[in-house]
Amino acid sequence: xxxxxxxxxxxxxxxxxxxxxxxxxxxxxxxxxxxxxxxxxxxxxxxxxxxxxxxxxxxxxxxxxxxxxxxxxxxxxxxxxxxxxxxxxxxxxxxxxxxxxxxxxxxxxxxxxxxxxxxxxxxxxxxxxxxxxxxxxxxxxxxxxxxxxxxxxxxxxxxxxxxxxxxxxxxxxxxxxxxxxxxxxxxxxxxxxxxxxxxxxxxxxxxxxxxxxxxxxxxxxxxxxxxxxxxxxxxxxxxxxxxxxxxxxxxxxxxxxxxxxxxxxxxxxxxxxxxxxxxxxxxxxxxxxxxxxxxxxxxxxxxxxxxxxxxxxxxxxxxxxxxxxxxxxxxxxxxxxxxxxxxxxxxxxxxxxxxxxxxxxxxxxxxxxxxxxxxxxxxxxxxxxxxxxxxxxxxxxxxxxxxxxxxxxxxxxxxxxxxxxx
Numbered sequence: 001x002x003x004x005x006x007x008x009x010x011x012x013x014x015x016x017x018x019x020x021x022x023x024x025x026x027x028x029x030x031x032x033x034x035x036x037x038x039x040x041x042x043x044x045x046x047x048x049x050x051x052x053x054x055x056x057x058x059x060x061x062x063x064x065x066x067x068x069x070x071x072x073x074x075x076x077x078x079x080x081x082x083x084x085x086x087x088x089x090x091x092x093x094x095x096x097x098x099x100x101x102x103x104x105x106x107x108x109x110x111x112x113x114x115x116x117x118x119x120x121x122x123x124x125x126x127x128x129x130x131x132x133x134x135x136x137x138x139x140x141x142x143x144x145x146x147x148x149x150x151x152x153x154x155x156x157x158x159x160x161x162x163x164x165x166x167x168x169x170x171x172x173x174x175x176x177x178x179x180x181x182x183x184x185x186x187x188x189x190x191x192x193x194x195x196x197x198x199x200x201x202x203x204x205x206x207x208x209x210x211x212x213x214x215x216x217x218x219x220x221x222x223x224x225x226x227x228x229x230x231x232x233x234x235x236x237x238x239x240x241x242x243x244x245x246x247x248x249x250x251x252x253x254x255x256x257x258x259x260x261x262x263x264x265x266x267x268x269x270x271x272x273x274x275x276x277x278x279x280x281x282x283x284x285x286x287x288x289x290x291x292x293x294x295x296x297x298x299x300x301x302x303x304x305x306x307x308x309x310x311x312x313x314x315x316x317x318x319x320x321x322x323x324x325x326x327x328x329x330x331x332x333x334x335x336x337x338x339x340x341x342x343x344x345x346x347x348x349x350x351x352x353x354x355x356x357x358x359x360x361x362x363x364x365x366x367x368x369x370x371x372x373x374x375x376x377x378x379x380x381x382x383x384x385x386x387x388x389x390x391x392x393x394x395x396x397x398x399x400x401x402x403x404x405x406x407x408x409x410x411x412x413x414x415x416x417x418x419x420x421x422x
């Protein structure tokens with residue numbers, strides 16, 4: 001089932017390698033921003049509610065523009081969309097750093113920057129996911145998606161720790177934001193060097209000439225998803241844990257300060273353990289040659305929920321770090337396989353739209369963070385995480401019982417033969 005010689009196979013393609021480096025840079029900025037902004041907001045307000053709401057402000061644009069972003073990803077340059085998103089992140093990091101260092105930062109500045117940068121980011125996820133298929137095709141898709149996830153989680157492991165270390169130095173939060181600015185510029189440069197294959201460019205030019213309205217294109221994608229029982233089920237499997245479980249990361253400042261008493265550096269360590277676990281899960285999937293994908297997805301989602309339950313009960317840093325590691329590994333292993341199967345199901349001409357619908361899990365995650373803030377505000381941080389973990393376990397069990405086709409999925413290749421809209 002595992003083959004160590006093919007783990008990094010997709011990186012032999014230099015254009016995919018550039019996309020992979022861009023993923024690392026973009027994710028580094030996002031995870032450093034999560035750490036810096038969370039610490040800044042909590043130091044200004046000491047409010048778990050604001051911790052959730054400021055992250056939700058960055059995700060709201062994805063709800064407004066997510067489906068439109070899928071149409072844009074199908075019809076226009078996916079590479080340019082990624083460049084614009086990286087430059088936008090860099091600009092707002094520079095502005096926030098300057099406001100902090102000059103002592104003029106106010107809470108509304110943080111909310112505004114979160115919303116505007118989130119608007120640019122809303123167009124990034126479906127564009128990047130669809131661009132993977134453009135560069136590598138279907139033969140190495142599972143390996144490529146897994147390695148992209150590894151790149152994301154390398155940043156998850158390094159970014160929060162780097163941000164936490166910088167915040168703990170005299171450079172403070174402003175130093176972390178300036179570092180994000182530099183990384184954002186480098187990411188835009190890497191992405192601009194990608195050369196998209198001629199066949200993919202020509203197919204996109206053809207779609208761009210299509211005069212069908214954005215509305216009708218969006219409805220076409222929604223109808224396709226609605227007609228496929230398997231795609232609907234896989235989207236729910238991706239959605240529920242991301243909304244009901246992953247938002248526990250927004251409460252890390254609360255746990256670091258009030259429960260574990262480890263400060264900003266400890267907050268960074270928790271996020272880093274989450275990232276290291278996710279890297280482990282991604283490398284496992286990248287090395288897979290086949291296997292019972294459906295079983296792995298359901299088990300991974302279940303373990304993810306259990307790890308949150310145990311994290312919520314922990315008052316020891318070593319146990320909390322262990323549970324965040326397990327959560328990262330479980331989450332990445334099942335979501336990577338889930339996304340790969342969905343990509344293989346999607347017709348070429350609407351891959352961007354289907355992926356944009358699929359990725360509403362990321363758009364809704366910040367709303368889940370707002371929910372996490374509300375739960376923590378009324379029930380306390382540990383009980384809030386406990387509720388999210390138990391809800392996730394219950395939903396995953398119900399899905400496995402109601403849609404047994406997921407459990408029976410074999411390898412990603414075998415999954416293709418089972419995809420028929422019904």
